[in-house]
Each structure stands twice: as C-alpha cells, then as structure tokens.
Amino acid sequence: MKITAEELATLLELLGITEDHEVNCEEFLSLLPGYLERLRDKQELAREHRIVKQHLTICPECREEYEGLKDAVDEGLL
Amino acid sequence: MPGILPKHSNSEWIAALSGEGAACAQMLSALEVYVRRALAVTLRRRALLAEELDDLIQESFSQILANLHTFRGDSAVPTWAVAVATRVAFTELRRRDQRAKKHVPFEQAQDDATSEFGGSREFSPEVSFQRKTVLEALESEIETALTPKQRIATLALLRGVPTIEIAERTGSNQNAVYKLVHDARLRLREVLERRGITVDVITDLSIGEGQP
Numbered sequence: 582m583k584i585t586a587e588e589l590a591t592l593l594e595l596l597g598i599t600e601d602h603e604v605n606c607e608e609f610l611s612l613l614p615g616y617l618e619r620l621r622d623k624q625e626l627a628r629e630h631r632i633v634k635q636h637l638t639i640c641p642e643c644r645e646e647y648e649g650l651k652d653a654v655d656e657g658l659l
Numbered sequence: 660m661p662g663i664l665p666k667h668s669n670s671e672w673i674a675a676l677s678g679e680g681a682a683c684a685q686m687l688s689a690l691e692v693y694v695r696r697a698l699a700v701t702l703r704r705r706a707l708l709a710e711e712l713d714d715l716i717q718e719s720f721s722q723i724l725a726n727l728h729t730f731r732g733d734s735a736v737p738t739w740a741v742a743v744a745t746r747v748a749f750t751e752l753r754r755r756d757q758r759a760k761k762h763v764p765f766e767q768a769q770d771d772a773t774s775e776f777g778g779s780r781e782f783s784p785e786v787s788f789q790r791k792t793v794l795e796a797l798e799s800e801i802e803t804a805l806t807p808k809q810r811i812a813t814l815a816l817l818r819g820v821p822t823i824e825i826a827e828r829t830g831s832n833q834n835a836v837y838k839l840v841h842d843a844r845l846r847l848r849e850v851l852e853r854r855g856i857t858v859d860v861i862t863d864l865s866i867g868e869g870q871p
Contacts, residue, residue, distance in 0.1 A: 584801060588817045589794045590865075592801075592844075596851070597861040599844040605837040606822065614734035614742045642753070642822060646745050649701030658663075658697045659738055 598638055609636045609643050613650070621654050664693050664737055672736035676727055690737060691720055697741040702748055715751060719744035753821035790864045793856055797847065804850045809843035812836055 584592075604612065609632075616629050637644045653659045667675070667686065675686035695716050702712065723740045730739055782790060801810060808829070815825050822833045829836070848858065 584798060584814060584817075586794070588814065589797055590790075591817055592813070592847075593794060593797055593861055594865040596797075596844055596848050597858060597865050599841070599848055601845065603841055605834050605841075607834055610742060610746055611729070611731055614739040617742070618734050618738055641819075642749070645704075646701070646749050649704065649749075650742060650745055652703065653697045653700045653741065656700055658700055659741060 595639060598635065600635060603639065604632055604636055606636075606640060606643055609633070609640070613647070617650055617654055617659055620651075621659060663696070664689055667736075669730075669732060669736050673727065673730065676724060676736075690740060693737050694720060694723070694740050694744050698744050698748060701741070701745045702752075705752060707752075715748040716744070718751060719747040722747040750821075750823050754823055757821055757824045786864065793851075793860070793864055796851060796854055796856060800847055800850045804846055805843050809839055809846070812839045813843045816840055 612629055612633065616626065616633055619626055633647075637647055650659070665686075672686065672690070675683045676690070698716050698719060699712060702715065707715070723743050726743055730736065801813070805813065812825055812829070816822070816836075822836050825831075826833050826836045831839075848861075851861070852858075
C-alpha cells in the first residue's frame with residue numbers, strides 16, 4: 582500500500598496537532614449540542630472550544646457535520 | 660431555542676418521546692417537523708433529491724428515538740435531536756457513496772475529500788530539503804513502527820474512506836477505528852521524536868512560508 586507525497590504531507594500535519602488525549606467522534610457528538618447552543622447564545626466557549634477545534638481539524642467527517650449544523654444555527658433553526 | 664417549537668422542559672420532551680397517547684404524539688410530531696426543517700439545512704451542501712432527503716429524515720428520526728437514553732442533558736432535547744439526526748444522515752450518505760464505488764480495496768481508494776493540508780504551499784529550498792528528509796523518515800516509520808491494522812486504517816482515512824466503511828470491513832466499530840488511528844499517530848510521533856524530529860519541528864515544517 583504505497584503512500585503518496587501528498588498523503589505523507591497530510592499525515593505530517595496531523596502529527597503536529599495530535600494530542601495524547603483526544604475525544605473520539607462519539608464523544609465529540611455528545612459535546613456538540615451544548616456547544617452549538619452556547620455558540621448561538623454567544624456564551625463563554627473556552628472550556629470546550631479547544632477540544633472541538635482540535636477534533637474538527639483532525640476529523641473531516643465531523644467537520645462536514647459541524648458545518649451543516651453551523652448553517653442551521655446561522656439560519657436561526659437551532 | 661427559536662420559536663417554531665412549543666416550549667417544553669427536557670424532562671417533558673423525554674417523557675413525551677418515550678410515552679404514548681395524544682399529547683405525546685403531538686409533541687413527537689412537532690419535534691419531527693423541527694428536525695425535518697433543520698436537516699434540510701444541515702444536508703444542503705450534499706444537494707440531495709427530495710425523496711433522498713425524506714428517506715434520511717425518516718431513518719434519522721427513528722434513531723433519535725432509539726438513542727434517547729444517550730441524551731446527557733447539557734442542551735435542549737431538540738438541539739440534541741438535530742445533532743443526532745445529522746450524524747445518522749451523513750453516516751448513511753457516506754455508506755451510499757462508498758457502495759457506489761463498488762467495494763474498491765482500501766489501497767486503491769482515491770482521496771476525494773478536500774484536504775486542508777498539503778496543498779500548494781511554498782517552502783524555501785532549505786525548508787523543502789528538511790521536509791523531504793522528514794517525510795522520508797515518516798514513510799519509513801509507517802512501514803516499520805505501525806501494526807498492519809494501524810497502517811491500513813490510517814492510510815484508508817487519508818484516502819477519504821469513511822470511518823464507518825473501515826469499521827464495517829474490519830469487523831470493528833467507529834470508536835475502535837478512531838482509537839486505532841489515534842494510537843498510530845501517537846506511535847509515529849514517538850518514533851519521529853526518537854530521530855530528533857519533535858512536534859515543534861513538525862509544526863515548523865508543516866507551515867508554508869507566509870502562513871500565520
């Protein structure tokens with residue numbers, strides 16, 4: 582299974598943001614509704630902001646879902 | 660919460676979603692309309708046909724009811740329901756995308772995910788040389804430091820194979836796949852550090868010139 586130069590570059594960047602303890606996608610999903618409500622209500626996000634941001638950088642699938650949910654927040658549907 | 664839903668406490672929602680009778684059915688119906696409207700927006704970037712969207716909404720809503728016990732109470736029930744529905748719908752869409760590719764072996768999968776990484780960044784000749792050295796070390800460590808399962812899952816994810824697909828093809832689950840790949844990243848970071856390639860070096864080499 583040969584790895585391409587671009588895949589290696591992507592993996593290198595992922596290593597740069599890898600943390601010893603990360604939330605997985607299920608844990609991320611459990612944080613997300615409260616996070617979105619605080620985002621909507623312009624409340625303090627410091628506690629979970631770093632965790633959410635880190636996971637969104639690592640995981641393109643959760644990023645896709647977050648972007649959809651953020652659209653719903655921006656349109657006043659959540 | 661926006662005013663398109665009648666205001667109820669979380670315990671009222673939970674009781675209604677788990678209960679029976681006309682009042683429960685009315686709340687359930689109101690929540691379904693709410694989730695439907697939100698899902699039409701969360702899935703908009705996928706440009707689905709109306710019937711595809713209907714299928715996904717139906718499947719998502721049944722999963723909300725099945726997963727009611729996982730509600731943690733740190734948001735309103737309707738917000739949680741939309742987040743769950745979005746996860747269910749996107750997971751199903753990724754499954755369908757993958758099925759359309761007719762079971763391509765992981766090693767032949769093409770990365771069609773848009774990556775924020777790599778790309779067309781520019782590096783000075785000195786940094787380019789350092790990057791090349793580090794990338795060669797990384798390629799070598801992928802072969803020697805990772806287990807076959809770690810290697811396959813890591814490369815499959817880099818090629819845009821959905822986590823659900825990797826989990827199903829390896830008889831695993833999505834949490835286990837995440838852990839496998841997280842362990843692989845930690846292992847690669849550790850072995851690179853032993854070669855003197857620290858996280859700071861990696862970060863410096865990952866940022867193109869002119870990047871913040």
